[in-house]
Amino acid sequence: MMMENQLTQHSIQYGDELIRFALRRQPLRTAQRLAIHVEPDGSVLVDAAEATAVEAVLTAVKRRARWISQHVGAARERLAHVLPCEYVSGESLHYLGRRYRLKVMVQADVIPVARMRGGFIVVTVPVQSPVVIQQTLDDWFRGRARDVFADRLDVVAAPLSWVKDLPATRLQFMKVQWGSCSPAGRITLNPMLVKAPRECIDYVLLHELCHLLHHNHGPKFYKTLDRALPGWREIKERLDNRAEELLRA
Ligand SMILES: [Zn+2]
Known part of the structure; x- marks a missing residue:
């Protein structure tokens, strides 16, 4: 996870x-000062710089x-009349948590x-x-989602004792949801989730896989989720914070 230019999300009040x-670590940055771009x-x-503590960043x-x-x-204000997406060159798109x-x-x-x-997604x-x-x-997003979700599902499901065979999955654009699991155990995923960082994708997949065991959000469900991914709440918060932006368009 030490990729150069990896972004982490933070906030201040x-x-x-x-x-x-978004905080971008620049290993080669020597200046003690931060650069803030809007x-x-x-x-x-x-x-x-890599060495600057998050606390110091927040203070600055x-x-x-x-x-x-x-x-x-x-x-x-400038963008108010063009939002949501105008589909013109220069507009920001997200893929796997990175900006293009x-x-x-x-x-x-x-x-x-x-x-x-x-750094571009070129549409001809x-x-x-x-x-x-x-x-x-x-x-394009749907195609990327199909590949990425299939890969991650393999990885995320591997350590789960209750998943003998990978469940059937399908993609469906949804306005307010990343995923769902039917009573029959079929998982539906929002292709726009592929815009989110990989750890968020893994969290959503895991959440739905836990529903194969518990078809509700009762204490047993959360106990299973906690055991499989102790840090899931933090990841969920990060995803929730960006939901509006990622589900846009
Ligand atoms: Zn759920």
Whole structure:
């Protein structure tokens, strides 16, 4: 988990406002000072050296809270008329917890296709149409979700004694839910979950796999979940904090 530029999510309170930010560790950063960026979409990114303690980061961000709040407010105001997604180049997309930029390329007679290239998700379409771009992106996310979820399901289910055979799964776009488990033991997953960090995907898979044993959220269910993944509450909170953003579009 020590990937370069890995982002972790944090927040500080500023008056009534909760300021969320992503912390990006920069191993080669020597300056003691942090760099705070307010992105065009109003999200906040903080660059810090590997050695800077999280406490020190939080203190520094709190000290700049007024400035951050003003800039986030301004960015949101600028975007107010275009949110949700406008499907134009430069827009932020998330995949496995990392931020990518959308790049739209228009090419006559091309079959719509999306692919990842560096920090970009490049969508090539025959016409500059938000509907076509959205459809192409949805297809791409669905394809990535199918592969990623199948891989992770193997890994997450392996140590669980009650899972003899992997359950049937299906994908379905949902507005407010990441996953569900039917009484018959079929697991439904929201393909948009593939936008979240891998540990959040693992948590959702595990949660649904625990439902194979307990079909409710009773004490036994949570006991099983606690035993399988003691830190699940923290992961769930991280996912909940980003739900609105990830489920958007
Ligand atoms: Zn549940």
